[in-house]
Amino acid sequence: MSDQIKTLYDICLEAGKEIMSVYEQDFDVAFKEDDSPLTIADERAHHVISQGLKSAFPDIPILSEEGRDIPYEERKKWSEFWLVDPVDGTKEFIKKNGEFTVNIALVEGNVSTLGVIYAPALDIMYIGSESEGAYKVEQASKVTADYWLDAAVELPMDQERDTIHVVASRSHMSEETEAFIEGLKGDVQTVSSGSSLKFCLVAEGEADYYPRYAPTMEWDTGAGQAIVEAAGGQVLRESDGERFTYNKKELLNEWFLVKR
Template identity: 65%
Template sequence: MADLSKLMDIALKAGQEILKVYKEDFDVEVKEDNSPLTIADKRSHETIMDGLQSTYPEIPVLSEEGAEIPYDERAHWGHFWLVDPLDGTKEFIKKNGEFTVNIALIEVKYPVMGIIYAPALDTLYFGKEGHGAFKLENVSEGTVEDEADLIRKSEKLPNAKETDVINVVASRSHMSDDTQAFIDDLKKDGQEVDVVSAGSSLKFCLLAEGKADYYPRYAPTMEWDTGAGQAIVEASGGKVLRHEDQERFYYNRENLKNGWFLVKR
């Protein structure tokens, strides 16, 4: 399996390109699906593609900014990189720091390793099947020799103290009726429920850290939005389940749009 420290280096370089744009004024394009796109998305995509293809030329890449690969070709992939070069473009535009670089390795439809780097926070989350999930802060200030060194210098997840309060990841300002119903069902058991929020794939990281117990996502997402987060959550002992049948979330479907799902500890 791939080396996490090499993925970290690629994600850091992509993050540096993003921050160059973040510190300046920039234009925002609108894609066909009405989602925003900036030069930072494009630069991060190019940096990650160069890094992955030079380091692991045998592994194909499916990236948000290069998602036109036909299913007839993708269907034969045994494993591939699933990449979101800039997850949380809306957060990036707001300049609130809650945007990430996401890279996941998918094998036989399931994520086996993932890395999420938040450039503005200089914080790295990563997980690998059979190794666990971890968090490393002030990433750019240190050096890492190899994967074992990266794991040794990082904090094992989950790392949050357990409480009697159930924390649910949701938007306080845009609470959907279905998410509110989910929260109300938890309260019926007499539990105290609090709402926590975060941008982009940092929602998954809250679950991996143990700072949240549930993340009901009752709205559309794309495969690259969730692959790395799922790898990290599962490596931390959590689950990502399809809403319709409570089965494990899988990838490389013909339609890359995700259905509803629930992340839970």
Template identity: 60%
Template sequence: MQTTIDAAIEAGKEIMTIYKTDFDVAYKEDESPLTTADKRAHTVIKAKLERSFPDISILSEEGNHLSYDNRASWDKFWLVDPLDGTKEFIKKNGEFTVNIALIEGESPVFGVIYAPALDVLYVGEKNKGAVKIEKASQVDNLNKVFENGTKLPVPAQNDNNIRVIASRSHMSEETKQFIQKLTKEYDEVETISAGSSLKLCLIAEGKADFYPRYAPTMEWDTAAGHAIVEAAGGKVTTAEDGKPILYNKKELKNPWFLACREK
């Protein structure tokens, strides 16, 4: 745990050194943006994980994407998004994260999300729970996060309202329809906007009730947040039939999904 958290925070520091400059933006084949920060964060995380866990493979957004034939035999692997929310990074609104998840079989069992501009860390582990740590880079011993962090979900002050979280960059027509349906079922529905995997973190915290995602995501976008949501008692399932979201698929793109907080 300490190694993974250290990797996320060190990657966050690399990201922030770029964030404070007038950086250049390149574009991948799918037209998604790429910055030097993405590459530096990937290098930091890869080096730390390989040094401590040489027998566990790494699948990173910014690394080499092996074919399914090469990945199919993996029973355990790291799934990494070195900089999730590059669009938010470019906008300089602070809502971007470092995501590291451990996948066992087809399910995320451990997740770390670090928001470097906010200096907030989220950690979730199957059968152990989920926590949030403020001012994470200033904490000396993060190996005891489950003892010292704020346990998630945080008890709600007013649980009468329904809160739906939607992407700042990806508000689809289907998401609008989902929200419209809720307004017919509940007296008051509030829409919350956020970027990157912080949307899943807000579900884990209990600050939002639903996160419908009717827009494209990849496995590395969701794995860490998925682990944290489930460790906090919530669910992340396919939007179509409520089945579990699976990882290390032949096609790394996720189906549309719905995240719900603990009830």
């Protein structure tokens, strides 16, 4: 497996340690915005990730949620770049349900070709590469980067069931998502997960569809798309059914559908 994956594996573990050092504290979510525990966790993870990437890959620029103000006139010249969300899943972090992630993707041209998603509270790592496939590593922090593949399960995993599983909110389902589900033939069940772990459910085979008919940003989806596509799935624009792309002038994503 590529040295890039090994490096990203280690970087994600280190970022996860910084996030968990904040997450495991008793914090008051009513703090001022600039002092919120999530912001502190974001900043610490961003520092670890950016320093790690710059050290290992000095010629590849970084676009991160914590450093989003790079002009398009500069970005459009990039042939490749790292797309980073240091902590994805604000609500999950605050609720302390563990379903938040570190997301790192490599975008080449305007296509996400490599993605790593790490859920530090769950200690699960997902890895997807256009050339090397998709994998899941449980108890990731107990595995060194050199031997991660020995502990990994290749995705998608075999899933035999009679029902169609759709990733959707049980309590706040949008009209568009309801319409999508009603258009499916067969017995449909909803499954739920936080942050970019929704992509991972599809990559694993635990879910068949993830319709996202709500706003997201490029760093929310880059790593997840690489993992889904490496597992044989698709991430398609809702407007025209075409493959999702990146480094647009506006970093706000269109609505999309993830499918196995």
